Amino acid sequence: MKRGELIESLINIVLLSLLVGIAIAIVCMKDLFAVVMLAGIYGLISASFFVVMDAVDVAFTEASVGAGISTLLMLVVITMTGRTEHPTRHKPLLAIFVVVVTGGLLIYGTFDMPYLGAIDAPIHTHVAPRYINESMQEVGVPNIVTAVLASYRAFDTFGEVVVIFTAGIGVLALLSVVRRRDEDSVIDSINDSMHEQHLILRIVSKMMIPFIMLFALYVQFHGDYGPGGGFQAGVIFASAIILYVLLFGLSTARKVINQTLIQLIAAFGVLFYGCVGLVSLLNGGNFFDYNVLSSDPIAGQHLGILLIEWGVGCTVASVMIIIFFNFAGRKEFQQRNGNLIDNISKKNKGI
Amino acid sequence: MLIAATLAVLVVMLLAIIRTVIGPTLYDRILAVNMFGTKTILLLSLLGFVMGRPEFLDIAIVYALINFISVIAVLRYSDSFEFGSKTGEKTAENRIPQSGERLELGNKEAE
Amino acid sequence: MLVHLPVLQVIVPLMAAPLCLILKRVQLVWLFTLLVSGIAFLISVLLLQQVMSSGTIIYELGGWEAPWGIEYRIDKLNAFLLLIITGISTVVLFAAQTSIEKEISQDKHTVFYVLYLLSLTGMLGIVATGDAFNVFVFLEISSLSAYALIALGKDRRALWAAYQYLIMGTIGATFILIGIGLMYQMTGTLNMEDLSQRLPEVAQTRTVFTAYAFVIVGICLKLAMFPLHLWLPNAYAYAPSIVTAFFAATATKVAIYLLIRFTFSVFGLSFSFTTLPLQIIFMALGMLGIFVASTTAIYQTNVKHLFAYSSIAQIGYMIVGFSISSVAGLTATLLHLFNHALMKSALFLALGAVMYRIGSVQLSQFQGLGRQMPLTMAAIVIGGLSLIGVPLTVGFVSKWYLLMALIENGWWPLAVLVLLGSLLAIVYVWRIVEMAYFKPSLATHANVKEAPISFLIPIWILVFANIYFGIDTRLGVQVAQAASESLFAVSVSDITIIEDSL
Amino acid sequence: MRHTLTLFVTLTVFWLLNSGHNTVLMTLLGLVSIIFVLYVAHKMDVVDHESQPVHLSLKFPGYFLWLLKELVLANISVVKSIWLGNSTISPCLMTIKSSQKTDLGIVIYANSITITPGTVSVDLIGDRITVHSLFKENIEFLKAGEMDRRVTELES
Amino acid sequence: MIMGLFNDWVVVVLMMIGLYIIIAHGNLIKKIVGLTIFQTSVFIFYISMAKIDGGTAPILVDGVTQYSNPLPHVLILTAIVVGIATTAVALALIVRIKEAYGTIEEEEIQEQDSQHKDSHKLNIHNSSEINRDKKEC
């Protein structure tokens, strides 16, 4: 046991040092593409770190979000905004001042903190013991994180879903463009080039996509037993769709995935989550009191968690799709308005 | 042996990061990130065993999927013309080294 | 259903937002939004009544009792805030449809209302909740929708303003998150009530000190308190007029509420004001804010900018009241919170009407508007008078209470300074009056007519409220006093606990 | 239809292998999920002979074992040159012809080339595969065409 | 003590690096990357405090009694979602800023704004302007 802990802390140190190294590299790099790649790596390492710290659910999320979606979005944006950072501006004095003051304050604050892993730290003795010891009787789900997330603190999770919904609407407000149908065909010729050219990618992806989707649904329904749940499932499902868009082009994907429908599903997810609360309210309990959903409290809890996770999954998947479609659509829109002819000629020359 | 393997993977991760940082071309970076992703999958599988709870391999599977999609995305957009053409990086990548410098390690970043 | 009012307060607008997206038809969406906001207002009135008559309401979400689940805790302070937010939101929405017609492109109208409702939800959630982390979640809902709403502005500078706001806002929110984390680490709980009981035990540690500093700095970033105010003027100036009217009246108020909540309820008076030189810092920053922002306001050429700087100055007054740390001072702050919401929403709505008619709010464009848009300009004048603090307007009431509180503590010089600050307000209000009434009309504005009725009704409702609450001060003062007394009661009992433990 | 059926079977196997929870509820949810995925996959038009290569499933293990042997040998040579230094490598680029008839066959061939270290298929136009290799010998090996022949056999 | 507080100190260092990028760098995308680093460091802080010696992941199995604290995990799950939401909105803003200003460098944007400061002409940014901006840059 002793040796195991030693090794854990060694891995811990190595991972954290890697994080610091990458952060410093990010400060120095001027090439935004490299910065984004490093940010992706940063996400990967922090997720590994979360596994070392026993936070498997968090690692799961960070894996799909930090390394996946956010890197992807930044990449799309870079293609629209250019790749290099201008070296002109630096006001390091102000920055260093702020950084030193806040950093100093935080270091000062750390000296009275409980040490890493201390068993008698307040957080291990006050609220958490009930979650760990009683949740099996009260909620009946082996994954304590899911129990806390979906039942004890269901309202926080509701807020989280609304946050992601807000982001989707915000992106819609900022980037959506009114499309005219007749322009699709012109765009097709650009976008479909990927799947025409890449025979191997096409075939491999075609094999993969159904499995990715099924894996997402597996994660969705097994959140009670292991790491995973609605949020992670939504992201994975969305990434299957994104893969499809990347390969077959936006216009093909638009035919398969109706944009209006996706927006409705996003709204539906939030409403569905909220309605679970309202039903429990009408059944005489408090908002999100799943005990009243069924005659047996534990069955009620199970049902409630299943339903709200489903709502989360719907919203997250559709919002991620909305976000990606809007970014990609904006890029397409810029191409159309900008130098369409220029593009095509360049493309032809390149091949 | 588990521990040794874990450490080996960590070392390789470090090497991959170095390659990401020094580049020199965009594709070297993508290559390094891709390799880093594979190593993360290994690390995650190993960690499960080191920590004594190997049942959380789903995370590694997700990584494998996400890694694939990321690489495709990077290629999709690096394929697109705007990428780097403005900064003149393309010409740097186009440069073919003379045979004399054939075995030189990593050309300096052209920008 | 009455027992569920606290949660319905937040849930009703929250659930309405996705419904809006489903409704799609713009006319319908507006009516629906208005209706929802009205219902929320009704709920807040009922809540305030309930709280005033029977004391604090506690609502356990999910049926889990407090430190394990999340609870909503409605006391006099947040019932008051809920009333302000829902009230202003409802009134402002009357004018929304006409206003955004000219400022936002047609296809974004539905999205606008969805974001508006989400933003309202976020603010209500922050105010209603009794859980520290829940505050962060709802803070982000309101902030994210705010960024998007501001970016909907017509001017391209709106985008830049929204971006700056986003950076500052996210840093602020993350600071709050760090603070909450540190508190949690020392106490093991996230519930505010529980925190306030467990914090005194560890109050002497450096970690709690850091936690307090981070929470306060984070809130002050959101609050646009003087040295951290840089994001605010542009955000207010270039956002759509409706958004400005709504945010100017509510967003900073919510931040002030958080400041009060964390200082008085969570950390407790004794910790906040005795272990730290907070009083002096806040007093100085508040005063500096009043003078610097008022002076800057005088030199503005864009009237929205002008009033935005004036808002920063008004925040200064609230901070001064807060820093006195006495019942009277806090009462003054709470009163000013209420009053400032009334004035600024009236003023910015009137500016929205001007924007609607002449498409600009540059000061130079105001020439002669007093004759062409008499009712709108009259509203601006009354709002301005209230801003200065002329008797018979609400502005006077809160300044009076502030002066009284300062004098009660024997801080005469500060009282004089507050009065001097008001003189600066006279200058910038006068510049508008001069432009509007004493300059000939511009030739280009020959066809400008009075604002449409859909603007005039909400503007004048607010203006009458400004005058009514200036004359009949009972409601505001009663609630504010009761709220601040209850806060001090909690804090005082806090002190006795510490003394016992010592 | 045949492809849908095979996809259904493989998806079911995938679910059961992953799940490990064989309660009624879970099985039901699994079934619903699989049907949903099938629906979406159909809408996306990704279910066809390319993505469901049932026809070569029987011959595949034999080929796989042979490939594994090649893989190990190739790895050894590459690792050797990594440690011995850059003077031991002789990178070259060459276009070779493949004899497969279907897209899928070419894909298997190209991927087999890539998966063995030392050779990477760089480009693929029609039946011509451009290969980059670390050593001249690798190209010679590919030119000899054993791998090509085996893949073609697999395909027929 | 060094081992006990090592994580916290690294977190502080990471936070400061993130904050430094946000303040000192003018490129809008770089700022967002800085923001991500800043937020991630807070996640690390929360997750480190949940760790307990000899504990394992908070998923119940037979024969284990010591589990890490699940509550910070829940909070950080929410915070990660909030983070990605913020990033998405910020990136959308950046795309629009690029369209409207033709640049994503803070200084150049401020320069353009100060030039327009006193004119009351609206800088309307809509789709038709994209063309113009493209040509300019």
Place this chain on the structure above:
Amino acid sequence: MIFDLDIIRELISALFLFMGSFLCISGGVGILRFPDFYTRMHAVGVTDTLAAAMILIGLMLQNPDGLVVIKLSLILLMTLFINPTASHALAKAAFHNGLMPLIEKNKKNNSLPDKKQESEKG
């Protein structure tokens, strides 16, 4: 007898893990040492295929029951399936965007497309 089997299993597992680690490190050194993008790609190939397979098989032997083995083999299958695809796509993208490989001087003229000569002048 069972005891013996366990020891043998452990030993084989350790052997696999050791081989895997060694190959991994080799690949890592290769990615730094090799002179250009295309050659580095071969180094990555080493770590991605055989090294990953060895380590994963080693892990399977560590815990030979049910779900874990299935998941590990799933991961292995995916690495073997995805990595060459990604590598190929990467190489192709690089090649099409004009990144030319370093090659032996005497080989130069018979294999490369004309594009190369153009860019050499520019």
